[in-house]
Amino acid sequence: MLLHVEGVLSPDQVAECRRTLQAQAWVDGRVTAGAQSALAKRNLQVPAEAPAARALGETILEVLGRNAAFISAALPLKVFPPLFNRYDEGMGFDTHVDNAIRVSGQARYRTDLSATLFLTGPEDYDGGELIVEDIYGEHAVKLAAGDLILYPASSLHRVAPITRGSRWAAFFWVQSMVRTDARRSLLYDLDNAIQTTVGKVGQGDPAVVSLTGTYNNLLRMWAEV
Numbered sequence: 001m002l003l004h005v006e007g008v009l010s011p012d013q014v015a016e017c018r019r020t021l022q023a024q025a026w027v028d029g030r031v032t033a034g035a036q037s038a039l040a041k042r043n044l045q046v047p048a049e050a051p052a053a054r055a056l057g058e059t060i061l062e063v064l065g066r067n068a069a070f071i072s073a074a075l076p077l078k079v080f081p082p083l084f085n086r087y088d089e090g091m092g093f094d095t096h097v098d099n100a101i102r103v104s105g106q107a108r109y110r111t112d113l114s115a116t117l118f119l120t121g122p123e124d125y126d127g128g129e130l131i132v133e134d135i136y137g138e139h140a141v142k143l144a145a146g147d148l149i150l151y152p153a154s155s156l157h158r159v160a161p162i163t164r165g166s167r168w169a170a171f172f173w174v175q176s177m178v179r180t181d182a183r184r185s186l187l188y189d190l191d192n193a194i195q196t197t198v199g200k201v202g203q204g205d206p207a208v209v210s211l212t213g214t215y216n217n218l219l220r221m222w223a224e225v
């Protein structure tokens, strides 16, 4: 499942992020790439240990922790501290899959989901689409600044070359309580159906109570915590 979460950051928060990132020392993005993807990757990143970037990452995690759509879709157990990248004209990232495990300090994260939080809007650059392949074909993603895309980390994906301007983003991975995409998708659909039903008949309706019980029993069966 590809999920577009709108307005994760407000315009003011995006502007603040960009002001902070502007002042950072950007380095070659291959520092965090595996051997294979290093060949495919041409971009710039802020070093993970830069204090200002770490603080920005913390803020993003706090905001996501209050985002109902993100929580319902990702069912996060652990979220990798966000990193920041930038693609200038001529840069891109050829087709690859993300590493299954990422390490940050002493912690290891299984990458069930990949996330990109756009910090520049479509008006700021040409090209630069995130292209994700799944069984239905290719999906080209280019979102407003402040919006987030969530997709299975096992997907083949690439970033199309930039032909004008500059594309800035935060990116990170989620270790979900529910490992497989199909189960997460089912729980997400069921949660949405419950919320819609609550809107029509109210929280205390027996149908809502029953559906909520089913949701929790599925989560209890599938969650690894």
Ligand code: NI
Pocket: 096, 097, 098, 157
């Ligand atoms: Ni990737």
